Amino acid sequence: MAKFKLTKIFFLISIVFFPYSTHSAEQTDPIKINWSFKGLTGKFDRASLQRGFQVYKEVCASCHSMEYLTYRNLGEPGGPEFSEMEVKAIAASFEVIDGPDSQGEMFTRPGKPSDKFVSPHPNKEAAAAANGGAYPPDMSVLVKARKGGANYIYSVLVGYEDPPPGVTLDQGVYYNKYMIGNKIKMPNNLIEGLVDYADGTESTVDQMAKDVTTFLAWAAEPELEERHKTGVKVIIYLVLLTFLVYLSMKKIWSRIDTKV
Amino acid sequence: MSEQEYIPKSKAGKWLNDRLPILTLGAHLTDYPTPKNLNYWWTFGGILTFCLITQIVTGIVLAMHYVAHADLAFGSVEHIMRNVNYGWLIRYIHSNGASMFFLAVYIHILRSLFYGSYKSPREVIWIIGLMIYLLMMAAAFLGYVLPWGQMSFWGATVITNLFSAIPLVGESITTWLWGAYSVDNPTLNRFFSLHYLIPFLILGLVILHIWALHVPGNNNPVGIDIKKPSKDTVPFHPYITIKDAFALLVFMIIFAGFVFFTPNVLGHSDNYIPANPLVTPAHIVPEWYLLPFYAILRSVPDKLGGVILMFGSIFILFVLPWLDTSKVRSAVFRPIYRQFYWIFVFDVLMLGYMGAMPAEGIYLVLARVGTIYYFLHFLVVLPVVGYLEKTDPVPMSISDPVLTGGAEPSLAKKDNGKI
Amino acid sequence: MSKEEKKVNRRDFLYTATYTVGAVGIGAVIWPMIDQMNPDKAQQALATTEVDISQIEPGKSITVLWRGKPVFLKRRTTEEIAEARAVSLDDLPDPQKDEDRVKDGKDEWLVMLGVCTHLGCVPLKDKGDYKGWFCPCHGSHYDISGRIRKGPAPKNMEIPKFEFVDNNTIKIG
Numbered sequence: 001m002a003k004f005k006l007t008k009i010f011f012l013i014s015i016v017f018f019p020y021s022t023h024s025a026e027q028t029d030p031i032k033i034n035w036s037f038k039g040l041t042g043k044f045d046r047a048s049l050q051r052g053f054q055v056y057k058e059v060c061a062s063c064h065s066m067e068y069l070t071y072r073n074l075g076e077p078g079g080p081e082f083s084e085m086e087v088k089a090i091a092a093s094f095e096v097i098d099g100p101d102s103q104g105e106m107f108t109r110p111g112k113p114s115d116k117f118v119s120p121h122p123n124k125e126a127a128a129a130a131n132g133g134a135y136p137p138d139m140s141v142l143v144k145a146r147k148g149g150a151n152y153i154y155s156v157l158v159g160y161e162d163p164p165p166g167v168t169l170d171q172g173v174y175y176n177k178y179m180i181g182n183k184i185k186m187p188n189n190l191i192e193g194l195v196d197y198a199d200g201t202e203s204t205v206d207q208m209a210k211d212v213t214t215f216l217a218w219a220a221e222p223e224l225e226e227r228h229k230t231g232v233k234v235i236i237y238l239v240l241l242t243f244l245v246y247l248s249m250k251k252i253w254s255r256i257d258t259k260v
Numbered sequence: 261m262s263e264q265e266y267i268p269k270s271k272a273g274k275w276l277n278d279r280l281p282i283l284t285l286g287a288h289l290t291d292y293p294t295p296k297n298l299n300y301w302w303t304f305g306g307i308l309t310f311c312l313i314t315q316i317v318t319g320i321v322l323a324m325h326y327v328a329h330a331d332l333a334f335g336s337v338e339h340i341m342r343n344v345n346y347g348w349l350i351r352y353i354h355s356n357g358a359s360m361f362f363l364a365v366y367i368h369i370l371r372s373l374f375y376g377s378y379k380s381p382r383e384v385i386w387i388i389g390l391m392i393y394l395l396m397m398a399a400a401f402l403g404y405v406l407p408w409g410q411m412s413f414w415g416a417t418v419i420t421n422l423f424s425a426i427p428l429v430g431e432s433i434t435t436w437l438w439g440a441y442s443v444d445n446p447t448l449n450r451f452f453s454l455h456y457l458i459p460f461l462i463l464g465l466v467i468l469h470i471w472a473l474h475v476p477g478n479n480n481p482v483g484i485d486i487k488k489p490s491k492d493t494v495p496f497h498p499y500i501t502i503k504d505a506f507a508l509l510v511f512m513i514i515f516a517g518f519v520f521f522t523p524n525v526l527g528h529s530d531n532y533i534p535a536n537p538l539v540t541p542a543h544i545v546p547e548w549y550l551l552p553f554y555a556i557l558r559s560v561p562d563k564l565g566g567v568i569l570m571f572g573s574i575f576i577l578f579v580l581p582w583l584d585t586s587k588v589r590s591a592v593f594r595p596i597y598r599q600f601y602w603i604f605v606f607d608v609l610m611l612g613y614m615g616a617m618p619a620e621g622i623y624l625v626l627a628r629v630g631t632i633y634y635f636l637h638f639l640v641v642l643p644v645v646g647y648l649e650k651t652d653p654v655p656m657s658i659s660d661p662v663l664t665g666g667a668e669p670s671l672a673k674k675d676n677g678k679i
Numbered sequence: 680m681s682k683e684e685k686k687v688n689r690r691d692f693l694y695t696a697t698y699t700v701g702a703v704g705i706g707a708v709i710w711p712m713i714d715q716m717n718p719d720k721a722q723q724a725l726a727t728t729e730v731d732i733s734q735i736e737p738g739k740s741i742t743v744l745w746r747g748k749p750v751f752l753k754r755r756t757t758e759e760i761a762e763a764r765a766v767s768l769d770d771l772p773d774p775q776k777d778e779d780r781v782k783d784g785k786d787e788w789l790v791m792l793g794v795c796t797h798l799g800c801v802p803l804k805d806k807g808d809y810k811g812w813f814c815p816c817h818g819s820h821y822d823i824s825g826r827i828r829k830g831p832a833p834k835n836m837e838i839p840k841f842e843f844v845d846n847n848t849i850k851i852g
């Protein structure tokens with residue numbers, strides 16, 4: 001007798017979860033990195049986040065904005081966790097436009113922790129104009145905004161190659177193995193030894209790419225650590241309650257002859 | 261039990277109940293005689309109530325922080341995620357809650373299709389349910405526009421453009437929906453207003469849905485009419501409530517798994533790119549729960565035809581109780597229908613898969629085959645199978661394994677017709 | 680205890696445990712729904728304001744916005760300070776010494792929340808029977824130390840947490 005069977009449904013649903021194969025043939029699958037923030041209890045690597053911020057500040061920030069982040073975020077739990085003094089110093093190292101003052105004039109002042117990350121350009125149009133017509137995307141949620149997430153961002157950073165024979169590139173366009181369509185307007189900015197890491201880590205291209213990707217992953221999901229921690233607690237609680245309710249249900253239904 | 265007059269014990273209770281018989285209603289809901297053989301597929305009504313309440317509560321909270329303006333909407337969602345206390349949790353519950361809501365409603369509908377719950381005398385319950393489903397789709401679509409990402413914007417553009425397929429007045433209707441000459445700030449504002457309204461309409465319909473259910477009572481896996489109260493029934497509380505609670509908790513574990521560990525897996529990464537009217541994303545796809553209809557839409561090479569077929573695929577469900585000619589409700593006793601039922605489930609899943617694929621080559625061919633079969637199922641298979649099928653013998657009652665007319669199936673069928 | 684009773688007890692315990700654990704969960708769910716209405720992280724971060732006071736002449740005052748509320752910064756003259764200190768505490772509905780309302784050695788600077796303690800209006804400066812502040816909403820009179828003297832307000836105007844960063848800058852909050 002065929003009932004409304006779970007197994008059948010699982011079989012049917014599994015059909016829907018066939019591996020999607022929509023990406024074009026030119027794009028290579030991103031490199032898979034075993035990030036520390038992966039998995040149910042994943043956490044960010046604090047030191048890597050701090051180094052990643054340094055790479056962002058010294059390399060990326062000259063073109064890319066991060067308009068949804070504030071300097072205070074750098075000191076918040078679950079992030080790079082710079083000390084309060086360090087956060088103040090970092091914020092103060094940026095010139096922030098404020099105002100209008102009592103005379104109606106805009107003025108600049110050193111940044112405060114409550115200020116948003118200073119954008120390199122006043123608006124999108126200016127950013128595009130300064131970068132050969134291509135707007136460098138805001139990086140606040142970049143990791144969530146790309147299929148493949150952190151793996152994809154990392155892969156693009158290390159995926160610069162000479163174009164294969166037959167591929168011609170316009171001025172200001174570069175070949176990247178992992179970029180969708182293989183053409184990218186961002187030049188390869190990561191050069192061995194470019195950043196002088198404060199903690200003495202050797203700044204290889206791979207290291208810098210990993211660090212800055214970790215930083216961007218945190219920027220996109222600053223709640224990740226709290227989310228993982230809360231999630232584990234919630235699931236344990238729900239399993240416990242489910243078990244208790246199951247026993248109660250068995251007891252209640254034992255009063256009559258029907259099984260549950 | 262519910263058939264008897266309920267008299268409150270306390271004086272105050274009696275005073276209130278004489279003026280507003282709310283205690284009678286409570287007693288009716290508590291004691292309501294429910295078939296004792298309801299399986300876990302019957303717990304999804306309670307699960308759906310939970311989903312609706314969760315969406316309303318988290319939605320009201322999000323509306324306290326969200327800004328419905330084209331320039332600010334995206335940033336306000338990020339503000340919720342980053343600054344609002346527990347904002348990330350509430351938003352992820354709401355966005356994943358939509359998916360969980362649809363998951364539950366699809367199981368609820370498939371259960372109804374398998375056990376024939378849409379058949380007489382429950383046609384009105386079925387139709388109200390479909391109206392709820394339609395409103396759910398509207399609410400989900402409107403809500404998906406609010407974060408004002410790329411998928412929001414282009415989803416809104418594509419769906420509102422469906423109306424432009426209507427001859428003569430189509431263009432005017434589309435412009436009217438937009439309140440502008442494209443999807444723009446006025447569109448976002450009114451979508452927010454309607455997104456806030458619809459859940460309360462759904463709530464009203466849910467009350468009617470339950471009211472209509474309580475007239476004939478629950479269908480059950482055997483699909484036969486039962487006397488209530490009788491030895492075939494149990495009081496709703498505590499028997500059904502505790503079972504619903506257990507199923508709900510299992511559902512919540514899965515829900516929590518999505519919210520805490522893969523909160524964006526059901527969404528699309530492009531929706532974290534702010535809306536840009538100048539660039540369309542490479543692959544626009546709706547959320548997973550709308551994919552089968554999207555596949556039907558794209559399988560028709562004609563604009564108006566596609567729209568008609570897509571809406572037709574939903575509206576055909578409204579006449580389902582009259583398309584299915586079989587008097588036997590439960591597929592347990594319908595060997596032929598049972599096979600077609602699973603073919604139909606497969607067909608819908610396949611359409612969903614095709615909806616996620618690019619509309620070209622083999623995908624398009626399969627989508628067309630799937631679309632044709634979808635309509636064949638309702639228009640040909642159901643009426644014909646109902647006439648020709650030789651059903652298995654149906655028991656007299658739930659507690660009683662004795663079949664109608666003994667071992668003779670033809671007698672059983674005849675008897676069954678009287679039910 | 681009979682076997683039957685034991686059974687009943689165990690069942691009661693199971694139901695009680697289930698209800699209790701369930702209630703804890705409901706409580707835990709309600710808290711985020713309440714806490715989301717509290718000031719968010721961006722609001723909390725704005726909780727301090729630094730004010731440049733170098734341009735304020737004796738006898739003059741300025742008003743700055745802090746946490747969405749006005750803060751009065753008054754540079755008092757020697758006469759005004761003397762007047763504030765001459766008042767007997769017995770004449771005050773909310774007795775408080777002027778010395779306790781300013782920072783030691785910075786007696787001339789009165790920094791207080793410009794909000795009437797009655798129902799939250801902003802009092803007018805240099806008005807009222809005591810030449811301090813006067814709240815036009817319901818007629819509360821404050822003296823030159825911002826203390827309530829007459830009217831329905833129950834308390835002196837509040838002194839916020841503040842400090843002198845240097846001679847020319849005050850940090851409020």
